[in-house]
Amino acid sequence: MKHGKKYVDSEKLIDRSKYYDSAEAVELCVKTATAKFDETVEVHVKMGVDGRHADQQVRGAIVLPNGTGKTIRVLAICKGDAAKDAQEAGADFIGAEEMVQKIQGGWMDFDVLITTPDMMGMVGRLGKILGPRGLMPNPKAGTVTREIGKAINEAKAGKIEYRLDKSNIIHCVIGRASFGAQKLQENFDALMGAIVKAKPAAAKGQYIRSCVIATTMGPGVRLNVNRFGA
Template identity: 75%
Template sequence: MKHGKKYQDSTKLVDTAALYDTTEAIENCLKTAKAKFDETVEIHVRLGVDSRHAEQQVRGAVVLPNGTGKTVRVMVFCKGDKVDAALAAGADYAGAEEYMQKIQGGWMDFDVVIASPDMMGVVGRLGKVLGPRGLMPSPKAGTVTPDVVKAVQEAKAGKIEYRLDKTNIIHCPIGKASFGVEKLQENFETLMGAIVKAKPAAAKGQYVKSCVLATTMGPGVKVNPSKFC
């Protein structure tokens, strides 16, 4: 793979083989943010579990104390008084069958989908569309709930979902490079705390195998995983 000059310059700023403590890793990661836009800082955590087994799944959601720096568009499936309540709480869209039909027609102008339990019969028909994009509402993620107002407020405040991919890695944003070290560290520790707390009882041996931070366009910076084991 060929990398550009900025990326190659960034790799000279950090030791990509070293294991850094959290603060130093974030400091080094921010040195590599050289793009003209405000790069996202991402975390990639490899866990010592096997996602093929249901009892070793790791999935949940957490509200980052400083948000993600991203404007989140929220779609809420609900009806009756909850429609007005969801919109008043900050939802971008709220409704029922009419939005199901729009999505079936290819409309996807949203980042988060929330649903009240009584709407799952409608939302279930969108599984083949929302599922592959990671947008299907889930009780574990707090996006299937009778309290749609709280769910909307949390989504707007910076709630993110974490879940294993097929290679047993969790990929999540923890903010923007412009946040600075302190805010990014608060977000990092909140997310890692949630991941460690979600350790399955069936997990054996070292739980956090590796943890890497990276800006959108920069190289990976390794965090020492020993404190999370």
Template identity: 70%
Template sequence: GVDSRHADQQVRGAVVLPNGTGKNVRVIAIAKGDAAKAAEAAGAQEVGDDDLIAKIAGGYLDFDVLVTTPDMMGRVGRLGKVLGPRGLMPNPKAGTVTPDVGKAVTDAKAGKIEYRLDKQNIIHVPIGKASFGAEKLMTNLDTVLDAIAKAKPAAAKGQYFKSATVATTMGPGVRVATNKYGV
């Protein structure tokens, strides 16, 4: 029920799924000093600063999430042409540019997902694997729909959720009632 062409009607954010996504996420961190130690302790695959930036500029893209501190964003910004098209560019709204790098790494590994409105006003979001079972999938779905409902822009008019459908990768879609989210 929003129009993606208007800047004041963008729906975007990130949420940590209580049961994870079922994927092993490879996280790297660009940080210095204490933040680098915290990222390493949290389980980042690789931690560095200028050396890691040079490595990424040289073509290293063997990771799923890039986390950095605000003071390093000036240097990471130069990688925009490499990271931007792949959706790997760190972003404060997604929680990947933060002074608390350790927590960001932990969240990413725990199953933090980003949701964002596309040009057709649709949000595509993974909520888990079919092998999770109904209870875990329902908990994840509730968490995602609650987060999207809370992200409702003030400029949005009329019915916010038009419809919601859950589907396996290659399976048929099943409609979900969204009236309990009150928007």
């Protein structure tokens, strides 16, 4: 794949033979964010587990100290008092059966779906639609809860979910280049701390195998994972 001049120039700032500490890596990401828009900063963590086994799953959620820099559109599928709580908390869309039907019809104009336990029988029908997009509500992520108002506030504040993909890699956004190195570092530390804490008891060998941080349009920076002690 041929890259543009900006990418090539950015790549020259990175030593491909080196594994950087997180502070240096974040600084480099900010420096290499040369696009005309405010680039997203992403972390990609290769895990030493096998997600095909239930006892080796790594999944959870965390509110980043400085948010993600993205305006989050929240859909709350609930009824009764929960719907009132959702409205007070500032959910962008609220409903029940009609929202399920809307999604079945192709509507996907939301970033987070939060629901209550009593609605999961209905929401479960959307698994084939929501699952591949990472939008299926889950109790571990706090998106299936009776405290729906709290969950909405957390989502709006920058709560992110981390989970393994089919290659046992976790992909997460930790902010935007405009945040600057310090805020990105704080978000990175919070995310990695949560991942380390979520280590399954069944995990054997090296838990975190590699970690790369990159902006939307920039080259990846490899990190030294020894500091995580996992």
